[in-house]
Amino acid sequence: MPLAIAYAPTRDRYRTVVVGAGPAGVLAAAHAAAAGPVLLLEASDLPRHKSCGGMIHALSVRALARHGARIDNAIREPEQVRFRFHDWDAEVKKPCSLTFYNVDRDAFDALLVEMLPPNVEVAARCRALTVEQDAEGCTVTVDAQGSVLRIRCSLLIGADGARSTIRRAIASAGRPYVTIQDLVEFTSPIEPFFDCIYSSCIGEGHAYSYVVPKDGHALVGSVFYPGAKHPHRMQELVLQGVRERLPAVGDTVAREACAAAHIRSMDDVLAGTGRVLLAGEAGGFLSPTSGEGISYALRTGEMAGRAAALEPALALTAYRRSLRPLMAQIRGKLTLLPIMESGAGRALARVLPAPVVSAITRYL
Ligand SMILES: Cc1cc2nc3c(=O)[nH]c(=O)nc-3n(C[C@H](O)[C@H](O)[C@H](O)COP(=O)(O)OP(=O)(O)OC[C@H]3O[C@@H](n4cnc5c(N)ncnc54)[C@H](O)[C@@H]3O)c2cc1C
Incomplete structure (x- = not known):
């Protein structure tokens, strides 16, 4: 009914x-x-x-299965994406084993x-x-x-x-993170990764950004600490950096701002x-x-x-x-x-072998 x-x-x-x-x-x-x-x-x-990246952890699937609910109808291409640590300062990528189902959040x-x-x-x-x-x-x-x-x-x-x-x-209640997420076009398929981007060049208050492919488009999102100045300007820098590294990423179709608990x-x-x-x-x-x-x-x-x-x-x-x-x-x-947010933590993630970063990521 x-x-x-x-x-x-x-x-x-x-x-x-x-x-x-x-x-x-x-x-x-x-x-x-x-x-x-x-x-x-x-x-x-x-x-x-x-507003959401639509990355569904296996724990969510299990929680829903307890109610007989399945997420199949909400899943989009690529159906699963792997978490990847991407440090723009050193141009280091560490693919991890943590995998998410990729859904349309509205569905x-x-x-x-x-x-x-x-x-x-x-x-x-x-x-x-x-x-x-x-x-x-x-x-x-x-x-x-x-x-x-x-x-x-x-x-x-x-x-x-x-x-x-x-x-x-x-x-x-404390002040939340500010998030900005762009839905962008892309002209050819990008890899099935949920890229988590760290960069010291975006500006003060930038925590991290992410790129996730979704059904012929991609989501490019950024998370800013409470009180960060000019988040939209910083998001433009993030988009510029993404396009330099992924030329297939095109124009923004839609942008939205939201909040996340800090x-x-x-x-x-x-x-x-x-x-x-x-x-x-x-x-x-x-x-x-x-x-x-x-x-x-x-x-x-x-x-x-x-x-x-x-x-x-x-x-x-x-x-x-x-x-x-x-x-x-x-x-x-x-x-x-x-540790994660410190310069030392990020430097460590750069040099640690990918399987070690992958093992740590499973607990985050
Ligand atoms: C940009 C972004 C990307 C994210 N990506 C992911 C991801 O990929 N994977 C993941 O697991 N999590 C992600 N999250 C976090 C995830 O979206 C939230 O943690 C999750 O939705 C929280 O669920 P909730 O039910 O607590 O609150 P919400 O989903 O926020 O729902 C709260 C509801 O309460 C309603 N509401 C608010 N105030 C009132 C009021 N006064 N009266 C009546 N109704 C009210 C709102 O309209 C809303 O519908 C993301 C968050 C953001 C902002």
Whole structure:
């Protein structure tokens, strides 16, 4: 049965409200629905568009397989791409064994929404403005295309991404990375690599860039530290560098800017407070070293949804417990981050044999 999408909530009370229909929110809503009606609020229209490289880690495929979902219809050419460390300063390339499925992110997200059970009410173009908590639950204030509504729930899951409103309503939140991604033409096939580019010549605040081929086009993206000046100008330099090295890369067809959570310490990672749980990037759940976020969103969404299906007063404790292995993983990656970002770390990656770089990359 096709999913029914409304443009305003139909009731003023639900057991669970989930904010954000990305991978974290969809999985959270699907699982929370086991305990009663769920409202899933999404600020944009659905199906939505999210700026993304569309690199799908095997962990994401496994997380979806647990729900009987397959990503085949979202996969694009080349179907798989291998991660490659590409240092422009020394013109060194290190192909690694880490492989990703290459998807159209819009098709992938549309496929996720199809997994929702009928007792999840989806309200698109509805933005959560704030949330207040009391001993019995939460009240979320929603802008439903100009009408301001107050919705009551026993539990709320904030899965509203890198610029989470829900996170800011319950705790502090750092500034995210700024990302710019160009969809570019190319005249002949480029190699099936997800090239991760490091260069000291792009400008202050440039973290890294990437090139990934996708169905007759390529995505050229860049990640900039919070507060970086002139990211669009730096992105032009990146495009110039890409075209010098890959003459088949042509004009930009479309450009978009977005944000990604910038995780520097475990203080940036938060499961929630009281009756509010945070999942996906809203909670700071993504790989701080690689920026891979989809598998983290799917897994934390599932965990938050399962916890939400328990007695609401116990949900946060249960969620924190299930998050422990993932938290330990993020903590481990955070210890590697300063080395990775340092000049010494990059110099080391240049000289280490490719199999060693490849082995390290598997943990990023
Ligand atoms: C340029 C770029 C490239 C990336 N490439 C990759 C990649 O190749 N592979 C990978 O694994 N990860 C990648 N990521 C990261 C990945 O996209 C995210 O980690 C992942 O989408 C997070 O999922 P989420 O559900 O937590 O949040 P999101 O996917 O961001 O979804 C949040 C949703 O909440 C909605 N929302 C926001 N505020 C409100 C509100 N107040 N009320 C209601 N709804 C709201 C938004 O409209 C959005 O639909 C990339 C990120 C960027 C920016």
